Amino acid sequence: MAIVEQQNRVLLQGNEAIVAGALAAGCRFFAGYPITPASEISELLSVKLPQLGGTFIQMEDEIASMGAVIGASLAGTKSLTATSGPGFSLIQENLGYACVAEVPCVIVNVMRGGPSTGLPTSPSQGDVQMARWGTHGDHPIIVLAVSSVSDCFSVTVKAFNLSEKYRSPVIILSDEVVAHTREAVTIPDTEQIRVIDRIAPGVPPEWYTPYAENNRGVPDMAAFGDGYRHHITGLIHDDRGYPTQNTQEIEKFYKRIHGKISKGFQEIQVTKTHLMEDAEIFVIAYGSVARSALKAVRDARAQGVKAGLLQLITLFPFPRKCVDTYLRQCRVVVVPEMNMGQMSREISRVNQADCRIVKHNRIDGRLITPQEILKHLTTV
Amino acid sequence: MKSNERYEIRFSGSGGQGIITAAVVLADAVGSFDNRHVCQTQSYGPEARGGKSKAEVVISDIPIDYPKALSVDLLLAMTQTACDSYFFDIKPEGLLVVDSSLVLQVPTSRSVSIPFTRIAREDIGRELVANMVALGAVGHFCGQVSLESLEQALLSRVPKGTEQMNSEALQAGIEEAKKIDLNSLPRSVLSDWADEL
Numbered sequence: 001m002a003i004v005e006q007q008n009r010v011l012l013q014g015n016e017a018i019v020a021g022a023l024a025a026g027c028r029f030f031a032g033y034p035i036t037p038a039s040e041i042s043e044l045l046s047v048k049l050p051q052l053g054g055t056f057i058q059m060e061d062e063i064a065s066m067g068a069v070i071g072a073s074l075a076g077t078k079s080l081t082a083t084s085g086p087g088f089s090l091i092q093e094n095l096g097y098a099c100v101a102e103v104p105c106v107i108v109n110v111m112r113g114g115p116s117t118g119l120p121t122s123p124s125q126g127d128v129q130m131a132r133w134g135t136h137g138d139h140p141i142i143v144l145a146v147s148s149v150s151d152c153f154s155v156t157v158k159a160f161n162l163s164e165k166y167r168s169p170v171i172i173l174s175d176e177v178v179a180h181t182r183e184a185v186t187i188p189d190t191e192q193i194r195v196i197d198r199i200a201p202g203v204p205p206e207w208y209t210p211y212a213e214n215n216r217g218v219p220d221m222a223a224f225g226d227g228y229r230h231h232i233t234g235l236i237h238d239d240r241g242y243p244t245q246n247t248q249e250i251e252k253f254y255k256r257i258h259g260k261i262s263k264g265f266q267e268i269q270v271t272k273t274h275l276m277e278d279a280e281i282f283v284i285a286y287g288s289v290a291r292s293a294l295k296a297v298r299d300a301r302a303q304g305v306k307a308g309l310l311q312l313i314t315l316f317p318f319p320r321k322c323v324d325t326y327l328r329q330c331r332v333v334v335v336p337e338m339n340m341g342q343m344s345r346e347i348s349r350v351n352q353a354d355c356r357i358v359k360h361n362r363i364d365g366r367l368i369t370p371q372e373i374l375k376h377l378t379t380v
Numbered sequence: 381m382k383s384n385e386r387y388e389i390r391f392s393g394s395g396g397q398g399i400i401t402a403a404v405v406l407a408d409a410v411g412s413f414d415n416r417h418v419c420q421t422q423s424y425g426p427e428a429r430g431g432k433s434k435a436e437v438v439i440s441d442i443p444i445d446y447p448k449a450l451s452v453d454l455l456l457a458m459t460q461t462a463c464d465s466y467f468f469d470i471k472p473e474g475l476l477v478v479d480s481s482l483v484l485q486v487p488t489s490r491s492v493s494i495p496f497t498r499i500a501r502e503d504i505g506r507e508l509v510a511n512m513v514a515l516g517a518v519g520h521f522c523g524q525v526s527l528e529s530l531e532q533a534l535l536s537r538v539p540k541g542t543e544q545m546n547s548e549a550l551q552a553g554i555e556e557a558k559k560i561d562l563n564s565l566p567r568s569v570l571s572d573w574a575d576e577l
Contacts, residue, residue, distance in 0.1 A: 009412045011404070011408040177447065180421065181419055181420065181447045182404060182407055182411075182418075182419070182420040183411065184408075184416075288447070291445050291446050292445075292446050294445040294446075298445065369450070370445075370450070371450075
């Protein structure tokens, strides 16, 4: 009856797996404020981090939490905060600061119904566009979505790795269903996990230029206290980190921070496909809804419909190339979302193949069921 | 143990009866001890006590896609309200298990009535462990978990000092369940409703 690998099998909630992933990736600092349905992340880290020599701080609110996360990261520690809608609104100001100062950090947003206090105990996908554009200004950002307990572990590791490699905040979008579903998972051994750390300056302190251009577009990062002169500001800055009004320097700055993400598209844009090889109709889904979609696709296949699933792990930068390939292959795409159609906007935006886009939006605080999606797959 | 692509169990009652704990122990036994695929979910409202409480366990030999129950193979109802609310989600060949101390009107003959709460109060000495008595019965009836794994999972999850009491409760539930012959029940929950449907 041994169906799955037996070692290190544990029954974990999605939120607990995010903690396991963060610790495996080397996270040693958490600042946050408890909020349903993300509280288990704080609760567990408040026990685990001190045991590992890390730091857990419960801050007075989410504005301060994000500030503390940025400070800890600048001091050389991988840092995390976790929140839900109302707190996600509050972190936005400092999130912009992290984008401009290029501070690696990871923000988990366990989505619940909003806006405002909304539906604290119900799942939603209402924060998708906010994750992309929540903080003001023309900034690049990386947004990843989780759909299962094992995802919560592996995507969290990936989020830290990307944030360190590209010196960018990375947002993980979870939702109430993923956060509170328990599944038995096998946590890989530490040696099997690939962990990426930010690159420290290879020059002595007197030669260090904090934001100097290099071929990666990602400046080497010295930690505060290491003896390197490092000026951090929310103002648009020159290579030394000092505010600038020079038009050439301003343009160079914007182009570099956008360019460093574009250069990494191949590795940043993660998608999963199921039964897409010969699909004529497909579903694009993310988060917990992707699980309903997978069941719907399997049931449709059983009825003779050539259906497939494209699951988005990376929501932003939007995986245009991959989506485009399948929009050209199939005649219809069904886009189920627990919002009024936030990701389907992106799909419409890139749809040049005249693939028919069928939206399915559920906004009553319940997870979309496989039957709802199946109905579209068998009737369109 | 039966092999199944998907077997769904719903635990239901009211907040404070330990409905979710029972589901978590079963999921742990199936997932961590029997090494099968399992998904455990629950629904809850903004209030902390009272109100309906519902927890589900989906068991499968292949990776589970949709994590919640679609049509229930076994429904445990620990209150009349829960029984009335969820009865119609049972598969025709599914099974209803009720706490006969609290559920007085049973909607089908394809059901098992065991006084879990009374057993917990009178035989074990604490009403608190009614959930574990019920878990024992559910574990036996579902045929999806090894009863040794169930006991190990229970012991690894209950507070220190309460192991013996919880373990006795589980065994009491298993023993009560063993007295019942499921083959003597009607084949379908619908038979009582044939005229209505």
